[in-house]
Amino acid sequence: MHIEPGIVDGAKMTFAYATATAAAGYGAKRALADIDRSSLATFALRTVLATIGTFVFFEVLPHFPVGVSEVHLILGTTLFLLLGTAPAALGLALGLLVQGLFFAPTDLPMYAVNVTTLLVPLFAISALARRAVPVTRAFVDLRYRDVLKLSLAYQGGVVAWVAFWAFYGQGVTAGSLHAVSTFGASYMLVVLIEPLVDLAVLAGAKALRGGPVAGIFADRLYRAA
Numbered sequence: 001m002h003i004e005p006g007i008v009d010g011a012k013m014t015f016a017y018a019t020a021t022a023a024a025g026y027g028a029k030r031a032l033a034d035i036d037r038s039s040l041a042t043f044a045l046r047t048v049l050a051t052i053g054t055f056v057f058f059e060v061l062p063h064f065p066v067g068v069s070e071v072h073l074i075l076g077t078t079l080f081l082l083l084g085t086a087p088a089a090l091g092l093a094l095g096l097l098v099q100g101l102f103f104a105p106t107d108l109p110m111y112a113v114n115v116t117t118l119l120v121p122l123f124a125i126s127a128l129a130r131r132a133v134p135v136t137r138a139f140v141d142l143r144y145r146d147v148l149k150l151s152l153a154y155q156g157g158v159v160a161w162v163a164f165w166a167f168y169g170q171g172v173t174a175g176s177l178h179a180v181s182t183f184g185a186s187y188m189l190v191v192l193i194e195p196l197v198d199l200a201v202l203a204g205a206k207a208l209r210g211g212p213v214a215g216i217f218a219d220r221l222y223r224a225a
Contacts, residue, residue, distance in 0.1 A: 004069060024093070043086070052095070057072060068165075068183055071183070077147070080129075081202065089122055117158055121155075129150060139202065148195045152191055
C-alpha cells in the first residue's frame with residue numbers, strides 16, 4: 001500500500017497533512033494512556049517490534065504495483081492484536097518512514113497520504129474490537145469470524161482511503177475508476193490470507209501464555225477487558 005507519487009500533489013496535499021497530523025495526535029493520546037498503564041520501556045519495546053514488523057511487511061515480503069498503489073501484506077490487525085493500538089500505529093508510521101528514507105525515497109512526498117491510509121483504519125478496528133469482541137474474551141481466544149471481521153474492516157479501510165486519494169487527486173474518470181477497481185480487487189486477496197496469519201500468530205502467542213516473554217505483548221492479548 002503505497003500511493004503512487006503524483007496522485008495527490010500541490011495544494012491538495014494540505015488535506016493529507018491535516019489528516020496525518022490528526023492521526024498522529026490521536027496516536028499520541030493513545031500512547032500516553034498505554035505508557036500510564038504499563039511503562040515507557042514496555043511501550044518502547046512494543047513500538048520497536050511493530051516498526052521492525054512493518055519494515056519487513058513492506059520491504060521484505062512480496063509486494064507488487066497494481067493501479068494507483070501497491071499490494072502489500074500489511075498485517076495491521078496482527079500488530080494491533082499482539083502489541084496494542086498505539087505501538088502498532090507508531091510502528092506503522094516509523095516503519096514506513098524508515099523504508100522511505102533508506103530504500104524508497106520517491107515515496108517520501110506521499111508520506112502523509114500513506115500514513116493516513118494506514119493509521120485511520122487501525123484506529124477504526126481498535127474501536128470495532130471494543131464493540132465486537134466480548135469483554136470476557138482475550139484476543140488469543142478469538143475465533144476465525146472475529147479475526148476476519150477485523151481484517152475486513154482494516155483492509156477495507158485501506159482500500160477506501162486509496163480510492164479517496166485517487167479520486168481526490170485525479171478526479172473521477174474512466175482511468176481512475178479502472179485503476180481503483182483493479183487495486184481493490186487485488187487487495188481483497190489479502191483478506192483471504194491475513195486472518196489465517198492472525199490465527200496462527202495468536203495460536204503461537206497462546207502457547208507462550210504465562211511464559212517469560214508474555215509481558216512483551218499487549219495486556220488485552222491474554223486478559224479480558
